[in-house]
Amino acid sequence: MLVLAELVGLIYQGLRAAEYQTPQTWQVANFWRLDAVSSKGMHMKSRLTLWVGITALTLSVSALAKPVLHTATIDQHGNVVAQSSSWIKSVSYSSQKDYFATYKVFFKEGQFKKSPGFCSVSSIDTSDHERLFYGHAKLGGAATTEEVNVLGLMVGKRGASGDSSMSFQLACSN
Incomplete structure (x- = not known):
């Protein structure tokens, strides 16, 4: 004053x-x-x-009126381990050997009135050295009001990548 x-x-x-x-x-x-x-x-x-x-x-x-940041930890099998608020309805997991793993994260109905303005994902899997060194998680396109796709990849690994499933943290803001 x-x-x-x-x-x-x-x-x-x-x-x-x-x-x-x-x-x-x-x-x-x-x-x-x-x-x-x-x-x-x-x-x-x-x-x-x-x-x-x-x-x-x-x-x-x-x-x-500030945006709210929702966070979640999802394990390599697609199970929700933790979330900041109850914002994830379910996760659909599929893996293609020697290629990539896909996680479709479905939001609860009405969670986002419009598509999230920001989403980010980060691999947190330290279950073995290969996942630690080569494991990457990335968004598979823009998030919608219903879902966001996350891809698990083993980037830079020599030879066949094997199973690309991995644990990750996801954050989305409205």
Whole structure:
């Protein structure tokens, strides 16, 4: 509050400079003077307090509308191990040997009114060195309001990749 009062004082001093002396700038300067009284009798400190209160209220209302980040941990067999809120309905898992594993993560009905604005996936499988070094999880396209596809891959491994199933963490925001 004190910083804001100092800022208003500096603005007032700047407006009083000779190069800015016009009737409009004097009106602005007089409006923000802390010791001035308006024509309706409202003291400037009250006006400034009202302005700060309205600003705080506006910021708090906009904070309520911030996106929510939903997270989940899914194991290599497609079982939901943990989730930040109950937002996943089910996971459909299939694996093609020596190629990739597919996880279709289905959201609960009405969870997202429109497609998630952000989704990210990360492999967390440390069950063996090959999964640790070569295991990658990536999104298989953009998420919809109903589902998101996750692919498990063994990238860079020499020879046949074998089973590409892996544990991963998924995060989506509305």
